[in-house]
Amino acid sequence: MTFSPLTIRRLKNFRSNKRGYYSTLIFCVLFFISIFAEFIANDKPIFVFFEQKIHFPVFEKISETFYGGEFETEADYKDPYVRDLINKKGFFIMPPIEYSYDTINYDLRVPSPSPPTLENLLGTDDQGRDVLARLIYGFRISVFFGLTLTILSSVIGILAGGVQGFYGGRIDLFGQRFIEIWSGLPVLYLLIIISSFIEPSFWILLFIMLLFSWMSLEGVVRAEFLRARNFEYVKAAKALGVKNMKLMFKHVLPNAMVATLTLMPFILSGSIATLTSLDFLGFGLPPGSPSLGEMVSQGKANLQAPWLGLSAFITLSLQLSLLVFIGEAVRDAFDPRKVV
Amino acid sequence: MKSLLEVNNLNLTFEFNSQVVNAVKKSSFKIKKGECLAIVGESGSGKSVTALTIMRLIRSNSNLKISGNVIYENEDLLKLDESKLIKIRGKKISMIFQEPMTSLNPLHNIQKQITECFEISEKSNKSKCINLLKEVGIENPEQRLSHYPHQLSGGQRQRVMIAMAIANNPDLLIADEPTTALDVTIQKQILDLLDKLRKRYNMSLLLITHDLGIVKDISDRVCVMKQGEIVEQNNTNKVFNQPNHSYTKKLINSKPREKKFQNKKSEVILSVKNLSVFYKNKNSFLFKKKDDYFQAVKNLSFQIIKGETLGIVGESGSGKSSIAQALIKLVSSEGSVFFKNKNISDLNEEKFRPFRKNIQIIFQDPFASLSPRLTIQDIISEGLEVHYKEKSKKEIIDLTKQIIIDVGLDYSMLSRYPHEFSGGQRQRIAIARALILNPELIILDEPTSALDMTVQSQIVDLLLNLQEKKNLTYIFISHDLKIIKALSDKIMVMKSGNIVEFEEKKKIFSRPKDQYTKRLLNSAYF
Numbered sequence: 109m110t111f112s113p114l115t116i117r118r119l120k121n122f123r124s125n126k127r128g129y130y131s132t133l134i135f136c137v138l139f140f141i142s143i144f145a146e147f148i149a150n151d152k153p154i155f156v157f158f159e160q161k162i163h164f165p166v167f168e169k170i171s172e173t174f175y176g177g178e179f180e181t182e183a184d185y186k187d188p189y190v191r192d193l194i195n196k197k198g199f200f201i202m203p204p205i206e207y208s209y210d211t212i213n214y215d216l217r218v219p220s221p222s223p224p225t226l227e228n229l230l231g232t233d234d235q236g237r238d239v240l241a242r243l244i245y246g247f248r249i250s251v252f253f254g255l256t257l258t259i260l261s262s263v264i265g266i267l268a269g270g271v272q273g274f275y276g277g278r279i280d281l282f283g284q285r286f287i288e289i290w291s292g293l294p295v296l297y298l299l300i301i302i303s304s305f306i307e308p309s310f311w312i313l314l315f316i317m318l319l320f321s322w323m324s325l326e327g328v329v330r331a332e333f334l335r336a337r338n339f340e341y342v343k344a345a346k347a348l349g350v351k352n353m354k355l356m357f358k359h360v361l362p363n364a365m366v367a368t369l370t371l372m373p374f375i376l377s378g379s380i381a382t383l384t385s386l387d388f389l390g391f392g393l394p395p396g397s398p399s400l401g402e403m404v405s406q407g408k409a410n411l412q413a414p415w416l417g418l419s420a421f422i423t424l425s426l427q428l429s430l431l432v433f434i435g436e437a438v439r440d441a442f443d444p445r446k447v448v
Numbered sequence: 449m450k451s452l453l454e455v456n457n458l459n460l461t462f463e464f465n466s467q468v469v470n471a472v473k474k475s476s477f478k479i480k481k482g483e484c485l486a487i488v489g490e491s492g493s494g495k496s497v498t499a500l501t502i503m504r505l506i507r508s509n510s511n512l513k514i515s516g517n518v519i520y521e522n523e524d525l526l527k528l529d530e531s532k533l534i535k536i537r538g539k540k541i542s543m544i545f546q547e548p549m550t551s552l553n554p555l556h557n558i559q560k561q562i563t564e565c566f567e568i569s570e571k572s573n574k575s576k577c578i579n580l581l582k583e584v585g586i587e588n589p590e591q592r593l594s595h596y597p598h599q600l601s602g603g604q605r606q607r608v609m610i611a612m613a614i615a616n617n618p619d620l621l622i623a624d625e626p627t628t629a630l631d632v633t634i635q636k637q638i639l640d641l642l643d644k645l646r647k648r649y650n651m652s653l654l655l656i657t658h659d660l661g662i663v664k665d666i667s668d669r670v671c672v673m674k675q676g677e678i679v680e681q682n683n684t685n686k687v688f689n690q691p692n693h694s695y696t697k698k699l700i701n702s703k704p705r706e707k708k709f710q711n712k713k714s715e716v717i718l719s720v721k722n723l724s725v726f727y728k729n730k731n732s733f734l735f736k737k738k739d740d741y742f743q744a745v746k747n748l749s750f751q752i753i754k755g756e757t758l759g760i761v762g763e764s765g766s767g768k769s770s771i772a773q774a775l776i777k778l779v780s781s782e783g784s785v786f787f788k789n790k791n792i793s794d795l796n797e798e799k800f801r802p803f804r805k806n807i808q809i810i811f812q813d814p815f816a817s818l819s820p821r822l823t824i825q826d827i828i829s830e831g832l833e834v835h836y837k838e839k840s841k842k843e844i845i846d847l848t849k850q851i852i853i854d855v856g857l858d859y860s861m862l863s864r865y866p867h868e869f870s871g872g873q874r875q876r877i878a879i880a881r882a883l884i885l886n887p888e889l890i891i892l893d894e895p896t897s898a899l900d901m902t903v904q905s906q907i908v909d910l911l912l913n914l915q916e917k918k919n920l921t922y923i924f925i926s927h928d929l930k931i932i933k934a935l936s937d938k939i940m941v942m943k944s945g946n947i948v949e950f951e952e953k954k955k956i957f958s959r960p961k962d963q964y965t966k967r968l969l970n971s972a973y974f
Contacts, residue, residue: 339816340811340813341816341818344811344817345819347809348831349801349805349831359819
């Protein structure tokens with residue numbers, strides 16, 4: 109594979125920011141693990157070999173009767189009876205953590221929340237669910253939420269800011285007034301009101317947040333476009349006959365990139381923090397879903413069980429710091445004046 | 449006579465991009481009381497760094513190493529502590545900077561800025577302020593006191609800077625390129641003023657400039673600097689009449705070659721009738737004021753013949769650049785423009801696009817006119833992608849290679865970025881970008897003003913060669929009569945949007961009719 113010299117330069121710049129580079133490596137490992145959360149923390153086996161056939165219970169629902177049991181419901185692989193049935197005619201491999209985010213451990217020796225043991229490495233929460241499993245799933249959801257929200261709001265923000273800044277005049281005037289009104293709407297109240305009559309899912313939350321978060325980039329991009337449209341090289345390109353669209357994307361947008369990329373890590377960490385705080389308040393994702401915010405609120409409710417609050421705190425702070433460090437390194441990589 | 453300031457073996461190195469730069473190499477010079485010493489050199493020769501070191505204004509970072517000494521009144525300025533330095537800066541030694549636009553604080557009025565350098569007992573001394581302003585030749589000084597920098601012209605700002613510098617009767621005034629940002633006629637006035645003040649107050653003047661021409665009349669002695677080294681130091685007359693060092697000779701002889709060839713055919717390529725450019729003064733959305741326009745170009749008509757060069761001369765604000773931008777529709781204009789007998793002024797952007805490849809423009813500042821984020825290859829080939837969509841990638845690359853050799857660069861440079869090039873090389877790239885479309889008319893908007901003297905003549909050389917080879921027509925805009933003289937066939941002198949004089953080159957230079965043209969010619973240093 110060959111890269112253009114520009115890409116090579118950017119990669120070099122990126123790598124020269126040591127903190128950002130290692131943050132990326134660590135984050136990639138964590139994210140990769142959490143993507144395959146179902147194979148790492150689950151109450152179903154990764155792999156079942158039964159009657160000379162291979163099954164993946166993670167993807168298919170297999171009833172207990174299939175293994176020769178009594179119930180027609182899905183097999184409970186934690187049940188010693190089911191395990192015996194499978195071991196008679198084959199074998200199965202369980203994931204390293206034998207709990208999913210909603211698996212309740214009924215065999216606890218102490219009342220939940222129970223402290224860390226070999227079985228539940230980070231203990232269980234107040235409903236007897238494994239904390240580590242919930243952290244892995246919660247990490248995945250918040251990263252997905254943050255990334256999607258950041259990408260979508262950047263796209264909208266850059267487009268809106270670009271059009272306003274590049275054309276200026278009346279478009280800019282009306283756009284600015286609209287934003288002034290729009291930014292006056294109280295987002296949190298809106299979310300609370302909406303969540304009182306519909307149960308907010310991942311996508312509904314994302315949509316509502318998106319309606320408002322695009323404005324944080326719009327201002328910077330608009331300013332950069334206003335400035336850059338009078339640059340001599342933009343004029344020179346215009347004199348060459350380059351069309352407006354291409355002018356905007358090829359010549360003006362790169363100027364706005366550094367400003368955009370400077371803000372992006374903060375938007376990313378901001379949106380993760382917002383989701384967490386909504387979950388903490390109970391207006392976020394539906395009950396039962398694995399979320400870091402919910403774990404923080406459990407930690408607050410159960411101060412006698414510090415493993416809850418500490419795990420959530422460490423995960424969140426690690427996640428947010430890593431993302432900000434990566435964002436800084438990306439910004440360095442796109443800075444043309446940065447010298448290696 | 450005892451010398452006022454002695455610089456002995458000044459050596460300065462600093463680290464930049466993890467490379468050690470030796471900015472000043474073992475330089476020594478002396479300034480006597482009342483004398484004017486000029487330091488001449490191209491950009492990057494270390495002349496400004498020398499001046500900043502004398503004032504101890506150079507930013508100290510850990511990798512900055514200065515050795516040698518600067519003796520003033522038996523003390524080494526390089527070893528003084530900050531509290532003693534304050535007593536010297538602005539009182540004994542003061543400085544004027546190049547850019548009058550940025551060296552005055554935009555938030556304070558003139559009085560406040562001037563009184564800032566007074567002794568505390570004189571802080572509210574208004575009459576001293578007025579006297580200073582009178583001294584530096586500012587009209588109506590009483591009213592000016594309450595004005596802010598943006599209400600003054602460039603020349604006036606530089607005068608205010610000078611007033612601030614001489615407020616405490618300094619022994620030495622360091623002027624770092626004091627006239628580079630100014631028009632020719634004003635340049636002359638400022639230099640005359642500096643000379644007058646020097647004689648009246650018997651102060652010494654250290655004049656730093658890249659322009660050997662202005663040094664001739666004003667300075668007693670000249671130091672020529674090249675890459676941090678003083679290569680020649682002598683009396684002004686001797687330097688000009690018997691230069692020793694080859695570099696000095698090169699500087700003195702770096703006058704651009706003059707255009708010799710001429711075009712036989714007389715086919716009109718561009719004809720302009722009643723061209724006017726208006727700028728809106730205030731943009732109010734609801735209430736439109738009438739007559740709130742500033743007319744930058746006033747009803748101009750002229751013609752250009754194919755293969756000729758039309759030189760447009762004028763001071764800043766005379767509307768030269770507005771004409772250029774109006775011709776290629778970067779600003780809206782009134783009147784009609786005929787390109788090869790086709791009216792192009794009424795066409796919309798879509799219909800005008802095919803004409804863009806015939807009329808190209810090259811801007812003044814090669815640092816601003818190249819996108820810092822594109823490679824040279826992308827910059828040069830951009831026009832091809834607009835106008836010759838049918839060309840394959842390989843053809844485009846071959847063409848860019850061809851054109852970059854035409855402008856005197858090497859095609860291994862194509863994959864690099866603009867910031868890796870010097871000003872002259874960048875201007876060549878800008879020329880290549882315009883040239884690759886095979887234009888018939890090229891508008892050059894002060895293409896050499898941002899460049900060093902020797903580089904200027906190289907660019908003029910290149911432009912002349914290209915004109916001869918490709919039968920190009922140029923509109924050459926400049927405030928520098930020397931360059932205009934070298935390139936043009938006809939010259940148009942402009943003042944506040946009007947044509948003052950429009951004549952053949954020879955007539956303008958031998959028998960200028962208009963008063964303004966005469967003044968312009970007088971203040972130019974050839």
